[in-house]
Amino acid sequence: MEAKPTGQFIYRAAHILLRATGGIRRRPWLHLLSTLTLAAAFLSFAATLTVARNLNHLIDRWVGNSEMTVYLKDTSTADLERLRNAIAAIDGVERVEVIRPSAARQNFARDLGAFGDLGATLPEAAFPASIDIHLSRRLADNDRERHALSARLSKVHMVEEVEVYDDWFKRLSAMSTMGRTASWGLGILAAIVAILVVAATVRTGVAARRKEIAVLRLVGATETYVRTPFLIEGGIEAAIAMGIALFCLQQMMNHVDAVVGGIMPLLGGGRILRLESTWLLFMVVGGLLAGLVGARLSLRRLEEA
Amino acid sequence: MPITKPSTNSDIPLIRLERVSRFFRPDKPALFDVSFDIARGEFLYITGASGAGKSTLLKLIHLSEPPDTGAVFVNGHDVATLRAGAVSVLRRSMGVVFQDFHLIGDLTVGANIGLSLEVLGVSPSFIARRIREVLAEVGLEDMEDEIAGSLSGGEQQRVAVARALAPRPQLILADEPTGSLDAYSADFILDLLETVNGNGATVVVATHDRMLMAARPHRILALDAGRLVGMSPRQKAASGHGQPDAGVKEVG
Structure with missing residues (x-):
């Protein structure tokens, strides 16, 4: 009576899938509740990850702009060129960029974002010429050498001030570390929540279908045939929950963009970043795996049944 | 063999x-x-x-x-x-029949019988046909969509026999x-x-x-x-x- 091996495999897979979706249909409220619980856990993780990503981006922008800025007194063009060349020749300096007052004013207006008009009204004289210095990684990461260079440049007669951004870097780095730690922590927490919630849901399903499982075994179902629908049920539930969480996150980001997107340049962060599609895919797969693990854990009891 | x-x-x-x-x-x-x-x-x-x-x-x-x-x-x-x-x-x-029927009360008669056929890896159309055949054999032709738990004891045992017979066991x-x-x-x-x-x-x-x-x-x-x-x-x-x-x- 059994079909050909290929047909058997396809039909069994179809029956298993129907059994899994049937399990969800037979207890819709339980599955809805656990899916929403999972979605809330995943959303908190995804939101924290997004915040951490934006903090990192902010730091990258600051670090990427320059590691050191030399503000100059009123200086002739010739002196400015000489100083630029001299700095560029220093070991450990990768690139030097002269920012003239007009460019400084434009940059300021751009950084003000929605309030850019305010910057445009200020006179050029309010913006001293400056030189942005981009250091090699070796020098940028070495506080002592960086400060030595700063002290050396401060002694040049045409230099008004040297900004090394230490406070900003430290604060932003601390925030970034905190954001990264929080996102990892919440990620682990979300995975644990997912595993526990899916395990509890599947366990309830197993208990409700204990008789069905017994009958399936009686009529010759293999353990794989008995267990796989529950695994699929857990995986589907967690993946859907992650999908809901990411959809909610996108809606939240749209709202955040509308409210604070205009003033983000003030913080030097440019536009608000969202999670990339590879990350979204990774998170859906991660949710699916957490669901499978949760379901697998709950199925240990089946061995005793 | x-x-x-x-x-x-x-x-x-x-x-x-x-x-x-x-x-x-x-x-x-x-x-x-x-x-x-x-x-x-x-x-x-x-x-x-x-x-x-x-x-x-x-x-x-x-x-x-x-x-x-x-x-x-x-x-x-x-x-x-x-x-x-x-x-x-x-x-x-092997087909098995018990005193207490071992049916899934909240599934239909057809779904209960289908359990013993699903595991064989046969097509849904074959399962549907075989359910009808075997229900006719046990005299429950019109009961395929009834909820098994709602049947009398005698009817439930007939469904259990139908489930046992469905895969044509030795x-x-x-x-x-x-x-x-x-x-x-x-x-x-x-x-x-x-x-x-x-x-x-x-x-x-x-x-x-x-x-x-x-x-x-x-x-x-x-x-x-x-x-x-x-x-x-x-x-x-x-x-x-x-x-x-x-x-x-x-x-x-």
């Missing part, structure tokens, strides 16, 4: 138990040193008082439980040497199949089992009902406190129909 295919050698019994014992308590065996064969096409009663070991014996034949000592052979294969997957495959060639194992039924329903179920037996399937019925065995005589295997205490001789033609029983003789 595939384990579920009938042997071409007619000397090989469908089921053979060799000195099988099963203990749930060390001092009180559920079965002790039981040996016998079941031929293909045979109709066999296993009888004895409650606790005699009838259900345990059926579970051993169905491979739901392993023997503690001794060996169970199906189609000539020692089941102790089979992998778990192969045991599941072997079970697909062997039907029935544990007190008429124990909770009225006389009319019990007769109907026994008629069905005898018809299936007449079509070539082997049928093993565990029962303590002497009137039933007297009314429908077949080979009898008697148990007492887990020991095989009597076995009537096998009838000439193992088709199961109609030959008066020669009476149970003591063994051992």
Whole structure:
């Protein structure tokens, strides 16, 4: 009576899938509740990850702009060129960029974002010429050498001030570390929540279908045939929950963009970043795996049944 | 030879138990040193008082439980040497019927019967067709979409028999199949089992009902406190129909 091996495999897979979706249909409220619980856990993780990503981006922008800025007194063009060349020749300096007052004013207006008009009204004289210095990684990461260079440049007669951004870097780095730690922590927490919630849901399903499982075994179902629908049920539930969480996150980001997107340049962060599609895919797969693990854990009891 | 295919050698019994014992308590065996064969096409009663070991014996034949000592052979294969997957495959060639039906109460009649067909890996259209056929065999043509839990006891047992028959098994194992039924329903179920037996399937019925065995005589295997205490001789033609029983003789 059994079909050909290929047909058997396809039909069994179809029956298993129907059994899994049937399990969800037979207890819709339980599955809805656990899916929403999972979605809330995943959303908190995804939101924290997004915040951490934006903090990192902010730091990258600051670090990427320059590691050191030399503000100059009123200086002739010739002196400015000489100083630029001299700095560029220093070991450990990768690139030097002269920012003239007009460019400084434009940059300021751009950084003000929605309030850019305010910057445009200020006179050029309010913006001293400056030189942005981009250091090699070796020098940028070495506080002592960086400060030595700063002290050396401060002694040049045409230099008004040297900004090394230490406070900003430290604060932003601390925030970034905190954001990264929080996102990892919440990620682990979300995975644990997912595993526990899916395990509890599947366990309830197993208990409700204990008789069905017994009958399936009686009529010759293999353990794989008995267990796989529950695994699929857990995986589907967690993946859907992650999908809901990411959809909610996108809606939240749209709202955040509308409210604070205009003033983000003030913080030097440019536009608000969202999670990339590879990350979204990774998170859906991660949710699916957490669901499978949760379901697998709950199925240990089946061995005793 | 595939384990579920009938042997071409007619000397090989469908089921053979060799000195099988099963203990749930060390001092009180559920079965002790039981040996016998079941031929293909045979109709066999296993009888004895409650606790005699009838259900345990059926579970051993169905491979739901392993023997503690001794060996169970199906189609000539020692089941102790089979992998778990192969045991599941072997079970697909057996239909089981219980006193308490073992139906899923909140599923439809069709879905309950479909369970025994799904595991075979056959198409949904075949399953639908076979459900209709087998429901006709048990006289429940119009009940496919009824919720199993809403049926009477007699109807539920017919559904259980239909589920057992659906995969066209070589062997039907029935544990007190008429124990909770009225006389009319019990007769109907026994008629069905005898018809299936007449079509070539082997049928093993565990029962303590002497009137039933007297009314429908077949080979009898008697148990007492887990020991095989009597076995009537096998009838000439193992088709199961109609030959008066020669009476149970003591063994051992």
